[in-house]
Amino acid sequence: MDTTATVSDTTLASPETGYERPNYLNAAYGMRSWLLTRDHKRIAILYLISVSVFFALGSLFALLIRLELLTPEGDMVQPDTYNRLFTMHGVVMVFFFLIPAIPAVLGNFLVPLMIGAKDLAFPKLNLASWYVYNLGGIFTLWSIVHGGVDTGWTFYAPLSTQYSNTYVISAALGVFINGFSTIFTGMNFIVTIHRMRAPGMTWFRLPLFIWSHYATSLIIVLGTPVIAITLLLVAAERLLHLGIFDPRLGGDPILFQHLFWFYSHPAVYIMILPAMGVISELVAAFARKRVFGYRFVAFASIAIAVLGFLVWGHHMFLAGQSIYLSTIFSILSMLVAVPSAIKVFNWTATLYEGSISYQTPMLYALGFIGLFTIGGLTGTMIATLGIDVHVHDTYFIVAHFHYIMVGGTIMAYMGGLHYWWPKISGRLYPAFLSRLSALLVFVGFNLTFLPQFVLGYLGMPRRYWSYPPEFQVLNVLSTAGASILGVGYVLPLFYFIWSMRYGKRSGDNPWGAIGLEWDTPSPPPTDNFHTIPVVTRPPYAYNEQEVHDRTSHPEARVG
Amino acid sequence: METNLPLFPESASSVAPQIDALFVVWSVISVFFTLLIAGLIIYFMARYRRRAADEVGLPERAPFWLEIAWSAIPLAIMLAMFAWGTQVFVNVYRPPADAIQYSSIGKQWMWKFQHPTGQREINTLHIPVGQPIKLLLQSEDVIHSFFVPAFRVKQDAVPGRYTAVWFEATKPGVYHMFCAEYCGGEHSKMIGSVVAMEPRQYEEWLAGGPAGRSVTASGADLFQQLACHTCHRTGTAGMAARAPRLEGLFGHQVRLEDGGTLVADENYLRESILNPMAKVTAGWQPIMPTYQGQVTEEQLTQLISYIRSLAGEGGIESGSGAGGGPNEVGAAGGQVDSPEPQTAGPARSETDPQ
Amino acid sequence: MASTTMEPEADAAAHHHPALQHQFDSLEQQKESSTLGMWLFLVTEIMFFGGLFTAYVVYRRTFQGVFAAASHHLDVTLGAINTAVLIFSSLTVALAIWSAQMNRRKGIVFFLVLTILLGGVFLGIKTVEYSHKFHDNLVPGPNFHFDGPSPEKAEIFFSLYFIMTGLHALHMIIGMGVLAALIRPAWKGRYDASYYNPLECTGLYWHFVDIVWIFLFPLLYLLGAHAR
Amino acid sequence: MAEHVTSRKLYFAIFAALMVLTAATVAVAKIDLGALNDVVAMAIAVAKALLVLLFFMHVRYSTRLTALTAMGGFLWLAILIFLTMTDYLTRGVLLDDVPGK
Numbered sequence A: 001m002d003t004t005a006t007v008s009d010t011t012l013a014s015p016e017t018g019y020e021r022p023n024y025l026n027a028a029y030g031m032r033s034w035l036l037t038r039d040h041k042r043i044a045i046l047y048l049i050s051v052s053v054f055f056a057l058g059s060l061f062a063l064l065i066r067l068e069l070l071t072p073e074g075d076m077v078q079p080d081t082y083n084r085l086f087t088m089h090g091v092v093m094v095f096f097f098l099i100p101a102i103p104a105v106l107g108n109f110l111v112p113l114m115i116g117a118k119d120l121a122f123p124k125l126n127l128a129s130w131y132v133y134n135l136g137g138i139f140t141l142w143s144i145v146h147g148g149v150d151t152g153w154t155f156y157a158p159l160s161t162q163y164s165n166t167y168v169i170s171a172a173l174g175v176f177i178n179g180f181s182t183i184f185t186g187m188n189f190i191v192t193i194h195r196m197r198a199p200g201m202t203w204f205r206l207p208l209f210i211w212s213h214y215a216t217s218l219i220i221v222l223g224t225p226v227i228a229i230t231l232l233l234v235a236a237e238r239l240l241h242l243g244i245f246d247p248r249l250g251g252d253p254i255l256f257q258h259l260f261w262f263y264s265h266p267a268v269y270i271m272i273l274p275a276m277g278v279i280s281e282l283v284a285a286f287a288r289k290r291v292f293g294y295r296f297v298a299f300a301s302i303a304i305a306v307l308g309f310l311v312w313g314h315h316m317f318l319a320g321q322s323i324y325l326s327t328i329f330s331i332l333s334m335l336v337a338v339p340s341a342i343k344v345f346n347w348t349a350t351l352y353e354g355s356i357s358y359q360t361p362m363l364y365a366l367g368f369i370g371l372f373t374i375g376g377l378t379g380t381m382i383a384t385l386g387i388d389v390h391v392h393d394t395y396f397i398v399a400h401f402h403y404i405m406v407g408g409t410i411m412a413y414m415g416g417l418h419y420w421w422p423k424i425s426g427r428l429y430p431a432f433l434s435r436l437s438a439l440l441v442f443v444g445f446n447l448t449f450l451p452q453f454v455l456g457y458l459g460m461p462r463r464y465w466s467y468p469p470e471f472q473v474l475n476v477l478s479t480a481g482a483s484i485l486g487v488g489y490v491l492p493l494f495y496f497i498w499s500m501r502y503g504k505r506s507g508d509n510p511w512g513a514i515g516l517e518w519d520t521p522s523p524p525p526t527d528n529f530h531t532i533p534v535v536t537r538p539p540y541a542y543n544e545q546e547v548h549d550r551t552s553h554p555e556a557r558v559g
Numbered sequence B: 001m002e003t004n005l006p007l008f009p010e011s012a013s014s015v016a017p018q019i020d021a022l023f024v025v026w027s028v029i030s031v032f033f034t035l036l037i038a039g040l041i042i043y044f045m046a047r048y049r050r051r052a053a054d055e056v057g058l059p060e061r062a063p064f065w066l067e068i069a070w071s072a073i074p075l076a077i078m079l080a081m082f083a084w085g086t087q088v089f090v091n092v093y094r095p096p097a098d099a100i101q102y103s104s105i106g107k108q109w110m111w112k113f114q115h116p117t118g119q120r121e122i123n124t125l126h127i128p129v130g131q132p133i134k135l136l137l138q139s140e141d142v143i144h145s146f147f148v149p150a151f152r153v154k155q156d157a158v159p160g161r162y163t164a165v166w167f168e169a170t171k172p173g174v175y176h177m178f179c180a181e182y183c184g185g186e187h188s189k190m191i192g193s194v195v196a197m198e199p200r201q202y203e204e205w206l207a208g209g210p211a212g213r214s215v216t217a218s219g220a221d222l223f224q225q226l227a228c229h230t231c232h233r234t235g236t237a238g239m240a241a242r243a244p245r246l247e248g249l250f251g252h253q254v255r256l257e258d259g260g261t262l263v264a265d266e267n268y269l270r271e272s273i274l275n276p277m278a279k280v281t282a283g284w285q286p287i288m289p290t291y292q293g294q295v296t297e298e299q300l301t302q303l304i305s306y307i308r309s310l311a312g313e314g315g316i317e318s319g320s321g322a323g324g325g326p327n328e329v330g331a332a333g334g335q336v337d338s339p340e341p342q343t344a345g346p347a348r349s350e351t352d353p354q
Numbered sequence C: 001m002a003s004t005t006m007e008p009e010a011d012a013a014a015h016h017h018p019a020l021q022h023q024f025d026s027l028e029q030q031k032e033s034s035t036l037g038m039w040l041f042l043v044t045e046i047m048f049f050g051g052l053f054t055a056y057v058v059y060r061r062t063f064q065g066v067f068a069a070a071s072h073h074l075d076v077t078l079g080a081i082n083t084a085v086l087i088f089s090s091l092t093v094a095l096a097i098w099s100a101q102m103n104r105r106k107g108i109v110f111f112l113v114l115t116i117l118l119g120g121v122f123l124g125i126k127t128v129e130y131s132h133k134f135h136d137n138l139v140p141g142p143n144f145h146f147d148g149p150s151p152e153k154a155e156i157f158f159s160l161y162f163i164m165t166g167l168h169a170l171h172m173i174i175g176m177g178v179l180a181a182l183i184r185p186a187w188k189g190r191y192d193a194s195y196y197n198p199l200e201c202t203g204l205y206w207h208f209v210d211i212v213w214i215f216l217f218p219l220l221y222l223l224g225a226h227a228r
Numbered sequence D: 001m002a003e004h005v006t007s008r009k010l011y012f013a014i015f016a017a018l019m020v021l022t023a024a025t026v027a028v029a030k031i032d033l034g035a036l037n038d039v040v041a042m043a044i045a046v047a048k049a050l051l052v053l054l055f056f057m058h059v060r061y062s063t064r065l066t067a068l069t070a071m072g073g074f075l076w077l078a079i080l081i082f083l084t085m086t087d088y089l090t091r092g093v094l095l096d097d098v099p100g101k
């Protein structure tokens, strides 16, 4: 086994050829060439920077939350401050980090490369999306600087429309504006995937990363506008005294929840589907094996996207929604878990008879599968009506979604960054340090959030600034875990930056992976390919026996 | 630092064991699948680790039946758990016929309770064990949520309408009561305790406390004061009726002028009083004035309690659990106090369980 | 689906049209892409207004009588005139595109200008209606006043009315801006039968705004008109 | 795909139809049909929208994908309205068999 450098099990790379060639990084220099670029790869880098800033900000809030919760008495900050902390933690993490993270960084970089296109269909729109994102960010930051928002990231009425006296309008407008940037990205992906595939790149030769981004984009296009109008109504209710959700006028606050969750439940799939796409790529590349049940995994993405719109009411079981409807939402929530189960089992089965290497990205990928499974299974637990009565709005929920969002999506995002970093930068990062950070993240993560399941079932409500003393031990464990987790996140920041200058040249394809993105130099030239590739093989054809489409296989009959 | 480390919550209500059983079984299933996946990953990692730099995996053999199997088995498990969970949920939300109704109003940031016998409490609720109790929940401002972990029950209190939750304590003790729905500033201080007592002690407690008029009796007074009786004459015959009789109304079908029917429950009564035009009873002129802004939430509860008591054999219970009023968004609340948490009521009790 | 969406022959675009962007192989591909993009955008618009329609349907069903009474305060005649104006403007946009397909440069400009004028008429009438509402104290807020049962629910009706028609008007203003921006290139002869994509996409948008109004008009103005 | 050019005559015909439908919906609204008023008004609105979609927006002559996209938008709106309304229509329904009710 290799322990020194990640490069050692590569078969195709020739380390000398990586650099002096013209590529998207050295095509032009200077701020202007970046800020006005239309190149999807450069826009991805711009997004990487913005998104990392927001991740740091969100993490800072997390840090403060965990510090406050170290002791049962609220002794570090005022309760109002604490409420702002978790609200801004949620808003920043969800809307400004996790939703754009994989699509806008990895997706932007890779979608055209993977389908053999020169760029996305609408490069100007893509650049606009980045600017709009930052504009939305500025609005949100403005409200943070002025003291923040304290409504919870869910902006529930009538708290948000009448009772909160914080900067709800600017935060809501920030999220509203940010929605446009997401929509631009989603529209761009759908059009690109439909219209710009290279010759021979049929739908069933697309990498699963593309399938999952396609599904994500569908959700973005169909869902995001609803949150936009909902937040606009909240702003209008505060600003213009229009009364839509106002109970004093006979309005129904629960209507707000319907509209909010109609988007925000599908939004959790906006956050997980791209991650699932990353994992499919990683597992195939590091097991050097075709993804088990390719078509099932591909269709599962679409199924999640569609079914994901039919379950939003599972956030409202106890809100005063019709019990009849709660029952429907409960069973539909069970159905949406089936495609996720299909994916988990297929990834696991891909390892079977593979040739598995333990590079850093693969460690993240395997971590993802385990943690996502826990997060998902607890998701189906709380979708069970009888259990949700007790654990709704407790730390059980907090643990559930951090398992999926942090243990799932962020693991996949980190894994993807480590996997495609040589593609992006043409450099390698230190193998040992990166494995160490993967390990720290895994251990720290579990230590942070496993105790929260227990806390939740014990009954500790979420969004509590102080809590009864018997919950302290578990909270201390959680805070301890978070500090380990924090170190695990900070390390990559340093070695990625370090590697840009000092890292070893990676060569074009350090992992010996298959896929159009690896058929072009690393870093790729501005137009991506010197000649537009013609695709003749199914995806992931690692084994020579798999280079033909196997239409006779029973699996191919499906769909 | 407190060193005791509870891992499972105390169970003190009749539904708690049902929920715990559901939870434990689900947890076992979850742990099983987690270990299965983790075990397979670790096994495959060891068994199929890469031995040569240019080694590749074997061709994929994905049997169709395997895909079906691992979709169908989880689905079957989930459907079973869904059925069980829904059954438990209905138990948790359908109050038994002999439940006694208490009323509860959430406001930023306290819980106000009133016993059927009239006693009021803030942030503490005394109840007898072995007696099903239905809490009629409402809110004066934002959404709150009544949560007692030891009872495993929780329900949001929504401004502008009624919701309800019921429980039957099985063991005497002092239990945490939390507000579980984030409601602004002092959400984490909107806590208190439920004191479950043996019925005898409860009676003593009631006797010792400041007896007030019972909720229903206050409602009867109000009914006179607000001159409701001038139109809704109770019990008298002979005189030309100007308004429908309210006896036997609660819990029964009402036919509406527009052809619809509904069951008269708390939310319907609430709307009938605050907003009589919204649903006019078939065969009557819409002459009833609105009482919007003239009655407080509390008086409203009393009036409704009185009208309920007219339903007949006393034992009639509404089952409007989380479902709220049929077909009803809820009428306006009218008067929302300016939030002034610290002043009203006795100091909140920072009770420690056990 | 794979076969219908395959790339068109790359060499079809051997002669480079000036409007062809670098990421596309042919004008055909470029046109299909932007049309699909526009339709996706319209889908987002459907869902955007969809949130409002949902709120409307919920409250309409719950407060039927009050909503009908409140809608009596809207002017059906003005609403109907506006509907006609908007439908007419849809026709003129369609004719602008038709002119492009027929290579009639001046026709394009004429119909674009006409469409913008019609949009202006619509907004003018809308302004008159709004000022009546202001005058009658029917604008939600502290000064809202409504004679009739349940004035607070009428306030919800007017909240919905203003936000729905307001957002619709905002869409019209944006549409008029885009149309105006097309006039110059159209005059310069940029659009003809071989390339008129921007016209086509703007037309789609304008028609969509028309469709929104086609639903707003009966929902807001006509419900309960018979009881007047 | 060859560009389809809709004739001017067809455009005028559609325009005329839309105008007639507008007049019809105003006229019908003045007659009391009970609950049918809403149904008729919505039916006419849908017919008008379809005319605009199919002919003015050329859905009739475009790819399946375009038609699918447009349909998808309306289908999703239907999901939003349908499931939300289910809440308002069924609050309390499951518990109606409570003793005493």
Ligand code: HEA
Pocket: A154, A268, A269, A271, A272, A314, A315, A333, A334, A336, A337, A338, A340, A341, A342, A344, A372, A373, A374, A375, A376, A377, A378, A379, A380, A381, A382, A383, A384, A388, A391, A392, A393, A397, A400, A401, A404, A405, A409, B029, B033, B037, B073, B074, B075, B077, B078
């Ligand atoms: C990326 C984010 C993400 C994802 C993917 C999910 C996925 C799921 N979520 Fe989660 N959820 C959140 C983020 C996410 N959630 C957030 C942020 C909240 C809180 C919001 C707030 O209030 O602030 C929340 C809250 C939440 C609730 C509301 C709880 C409450 O407030 O009371 C519910 C209830 O049903 C739920 C259910 C589910 C289900 C059933 C899935 C399913 O999709 C999971 C499917 C996956 C699996 C099931 C695992 C793999 C399967 C196997 C290994 C096979 C074996 C399986 C079985 C035998 C069942 N989630």
Ligand code: HEA
Pocket: A055, A056, A057, A059, A060, A062, A063, A065, A066, A086, A087, A089, A090, A091, A093, A094, A097, A098, A151, A152, A153, A154, A398, A402, A405, A406, A410, A448, A461, A462, A463, A464, A465, A478, A482, A483, A485, A486, A487, A489, A490
């Ligand atoms: C994408 C989403 C995401 C991510 C990544 C995280 C990450 C983390 N979250 Fe968060 N969380 C949410 C989404 C997310 N969370 C949401 C949506 C809520 C609900 C909000 C609401 O209720 O409205 C929530 C709520 C929430 C709570 C509940 C608060 C409450 O209810 O009272 C807690 C408590 O422990 C918590 C903890 C953490 C921790 C420890 C991490 C850790 O993973 C973070 C690890 C990082 C560190 C420990 C810091 C490391 C330091 C740096 C990276 C650099 C720091 C900066 C500078 C140098 C300037 N989160």
Ligand code: CUA
Pocket: B106, B107, B109, B143, B144, B145, B179, B180, B181, B182, B183, B184, B187, B188, B190
């Ligand atoms: Cu009241 Cu939280």
Ligand SMILES: [Cu+2]
Pocket: A264, A265, A268, A311, A312, A314, A315
């Ligand atoms: Cu959800």
